[in-house]
Amino acid sequence: MEKLEIESRENRGLWRERAPSLLREDEPTVARIVGTVGLAMALFGIMAIAVTAAGRQGPFGIGWGSFFLAWGLAGLLFHAAADKDLQIRRSYSLLGALLLIGGIVFSVIPFHEKTGGLFLLGFLCFVFALLFILAALRHETEELWRNRIIAVLGIAGAAAALTAFIGGNIRQGDFLHPYGVLLALTGIFYLWAFVGLRGTSSDFAYRTGQAIGLLGGVVFLTAFVRSFFAGYLVPTGFILMCLGLLYLASSVAICSDRPLIVLTRRELASFFYSPIAYIVLIGLACVAWVAFIIFLGDVIQGTVGRAMPMVEPIVQHYIFGFIPVVLLIFIVPILTMRLLSEEKRSGTLEVLLTAPVNETTVVLSKFLAALVFLVMAWLPWGLFLVALRIEDGKPFDFRPLLSFMIAMTFMGGGFVSMGLFFSSLTRNQIASSVLCFVGMILLTGLAIIKWNVEASSPASAWVPVLAHISYVELIYRSLEGQLQPRFLVFHLSFAILWLFMTVKVLESRRWS
Amino acid sequence: MIEVDGLTKYFGPILAVDDISFRVSQGEIVGFLGPNGAGKTTTIRILTSYLPATSGIARVANHDVMKESMEVRRAIGYLPESVPLYPEMRVEEYLLFRAKLKGVDRKARPSRLHYCLERCRIREVRRRLIGTLSKGYRQRVGLADAMIHDPPILILDEPTTGLDPLQIRETLSLIKELGDQHTILLSTHILSEVEAVCRRVIIINLGRIGLDKNLSELATEAALIVLEVRGPTENVTNVLRTTDGVADVSVKAMGDSLAGFEIRTHQDRDLREVISQRVAKNGWTIRRLDLVRRKLEDHFVNVVLHDEDGLAGQKLRAANQESHE
Secondary structure, three states, X not given: OOOOOOOOHHHHHHOOOOOHHHOOXXXXXXXXXXXXXXXXXXXXXXXXXXXXXXXXXXXXXXHHHHHXXXXXXXXXXXXXXXXXXXXXXXXXXXXXXXXXXXXXXXXXXXEOOEEOOOHHHHHHHHHHHHHHHHHHHOOOOOHHHHHHXXXXXXXXXXXXXXXXXXXHHHXXXXXXHHHHHHHHHHHHHHHHHHHHHHOOOOHHHHXXXXXXXXXXXXXXXXXXXXXXXXXXXXXXXXXXXXXXXXXXXXXXXXXXXXXXXXXXHXXXXXXXXXXXXXXXXXXHHXXXXXXXXXXXXXXXXXXXXXXXOXXXXXXXXXXXXXXXXXXXXXXXXXXXXXXXXXHHHHOHHHHXXXXXXXXHHHHHHHHHHXXXXXXXXXXXXXXXXXXXXXXXXXOOOOHHHHHHHHHHHHHHHHHHHHHXXXXXXXXXXXXXXXXXXXXXXXXXXXXXXXXXXXXXXXXXXXXXXXXXHOHHHHHHHHHOOOOOHHXXXXXXXXXXXXXXXXXXXXXXXXXX | OEEEEEEEEEEOXXXXXXXXXXXXXXXXXEEEEOOOOOOHHHHHHHHOOOOOOOEEEEEEOOEEOOOOHHHHHHHEEEEOOXXXXXXXXXXXXXXXXXXXXXXOOOOOHHHHHHHHHHHOOOHHHOOOEHHHOOHHHHHHHHHHHHHOOOOOEEEEEOOOOOOOHHHHHHHHHHHHHHOOOOEEEEEEOOHHHHHHHOOEEEEEEOOEEEEEEEHHHHHOOOXXXXXXXXXXXXXXXXXXXXXXXXXXXXXXXXXXXXXXXEEEEHXXXXXXXXXXXXXXXXXXXXXXXXXXXXXXXXXXXXXXHOHHHHHHHHHHHHHHHHHHO
């Protein structure tokens, strides 16, 4: 066989390789149509709202106005994220900047002789400013512009966070709730974007990330110390401590280079690389919407039509019946099916496990990512209640929603780890999802057995046993606002068992 | 850097690697040759601590692959055969993710990334999704991943499969350049690749090492004199055997009183002239007289074809052992 001639490095420039799709750019036709329609809808919505706000009776009220505005903004965002054209991306950057300025103006101008009367509007402006800037930045290739825009994000985030915390510590109750909380959230989103876009390999962004953690720590400690004085803990101290912890956790999540955090970050991101995340989120939001409409009907009937008002906790009429159960049965297999089987099928598991990470870290990172996603997917349910609170103006007990979320974290941990185990058994996603689905059905069956046993022989010793291990019971109880640690501990140990077995399945290749 | 002693691996009843031992010292580029299914990938998976050995010891960078798996993994850069990558990630993002996972210091990360992008010539695709890349680019992304943490040892499992000839050439020249800073174990079944870049070759077949030599050693190995003579075969053989300096003669009858001879000589002496004189003196005619040095391919074929003997020998040994016990 002929000995291959080795080319010297100098000769290489003569011949260049082209990757396939470098030659043809996608034409953003659809995106442009969507963008144009979105612009028209947004303008129409703004006009409808403005006419109503000016006190005149237009053909469309605030409701239709906001409906058109929301869909218009969604269309514009889609266009901004899809179109690479120089003028278009600069226009969207400009729109983002204008929204940012608008947000600041709305936050400080007096309305009805009250400073910050339009703050909610300002907050929405902040959110959309960030979304538009991020969408436009996807395509911004010029370093100078990129750096400037990222710097603006950083400054805005730092300003919002500092205002929130300094103001929250000086003015306490009336400022913190709601302005301080919303400003602190704005701040963390902006700072997050800043650090993420710069990348933690850059020194400045890394220091910023650490500074976020430091700020969170200081806020937490201050609130903790001040909580020893009477009347501070509820609600001011509590809110500040939560925000401090949020900042601290964000800092760790962004900056840490520990394998567990690095892997969890990638897993969480990989949900959004595939359509799964969007399908689950949109599906849950739609179900929440339907449930909320039915719930609103009940509330109106309960308070107006009938003599008996609706009894607290009203939240259990919102997330009612079998809705959360059915959702869980479908969502858990979808979220967990590809976690390990995909890595097994494509062979990336070998690359992963020959890097210096052990099996436990890999399994835990996938578990955490799926669990965080599962719990976060329920947040839209809370947003609908915020709308009820703002529109109605009457306080109601929202705390069952918190206990529901906590219960969801523990139960979800059990389910996700079960799905993860099935996913570790096979390279076939469908097989693993079917196994997990069957598992979910069996777990749900426990509740049905419990009801049957209870109906036939209420005194049976099986009733408390089945009540203890049935997750459906836990959902109902948590929606009533009850949270008993012993039930949570059961689901926690359930999760640990599955996780342990998953680690063993991965390790079994090394057993001789 | 790599020490393997009596490594054996069974998959159930199937013997994949059979008692192999070899050493790779610092700075060497070693070609790990063998036909498909010879046990190359299994050996490599044991060396990267992905699979355990049934028996035997493997040490990489002075760490036992089973007991100090983490240290071993930190010391090696591994490119698996099929180059599995996450198709949904961008090249730069993927390499940074791997760098973090492999514990590359935060301050060193941008420069390592830059170095690997340049070295593997994937700078122009660093923002592209890995799933949209051609096979050649993906292979190089895998290579960049293997070297991102600047490991002392690189283990590359068939790094050139699926590349076009130009890409193969470039990849090989890159591997050769990397040989200055890394110890490299290059698994392949393509002989010319080994000849192009390696200083040493280990040929493995059916789980056993058939040859472990420096390429320079192979080049200077005793040459073979090939002779074709028309004449009485036995007489010719006798004459050749009695010639001074001849070590061994093998005969192959070619019919019509024509015979082929392969002659090995002591101390690599070139006896062509002596032989031609002696053959001519007896009145026989010479059809061919040549000095042949065995190429790597011949060694390879030799090792692979000798398997039958090897297997037979193995069975014999096993039978012997049983009868002794």
